[in-house]
Amino acid sequence: MFALRVTALIAATMTTGLMAGVFGLYQHTVMTGLGRTGDRTFIGAFQAIDRAIINPWFMLSFLGALLFTAVSAFLNPGRQILPWVLAALVLYIVVFAITIAVNVPMNDALKAAGDPGRIPDPAAVRAAFDEARWVAWNLVRTLATTAAFGCLCWALVARGKLG
Incomplete structure (x- = not known):
């Protein structure tokens, strides 16, 4: 049982850390770079990135962070670890809720605009997308996932002290 507890906690920490990195890179690199492009380039590049990110590696991290953290909370009921794992969860x-309720619908709406080369008014499509809103909610995701990663790191430290 010890090995399963530790494995779940390590998997939760790793997948959450990967997601903190993904959201962080979007925050300070991807969206910053795209923000400096023209409307057609922004739309086309964002659509391409959004299609590319839906892959097994991303989904393993995105869903795995939730699943492994929940499993870790269930398997590690001790007072030294559980509060940190629950906080991360x-x-x-x-x-997860922000992603499903805010970012994914915004991404889907931009993809639904179609081929950027055929959009009559790309500036209107980009304005309707509302980059500032997307970036603001992504900042919340970045900060929350980074905090969750920190909680899980501390849970590992606490786990190590227990032996």
Whole structure:
């Protein structure tokens, strides 16, 4: 049982850390770079990135962070670890909800605009997308996932002290 507890906690920490990295890179690199492009380039590049990110590696991390953290909370009921794992779980549930309720619908709406080369008014499509809103919610995801990662790191430290 010890090996399963530790494995779940390590998997939760790793997948949550990967997601913190993904959201962080979008925040300070991807969206910053795209923000400096023209409307057609922004739309086309964002559509291409959004299609590319839906892959097994991303989904393993995105869904795995939620699943492994929940499993870790279930398997590690001790007072030294459980509060940190539960805090990480709550934070990641917030991230998951924001992603499903805000970012994914915005991404889908931009993809539904179609081929950027055929959009008569790309500036209107980009304005309707509302980059500032997407970036603001992504900042919340970045901060919450980073905090969840920190909680899980501390849970590993606490786990190590227990032996």
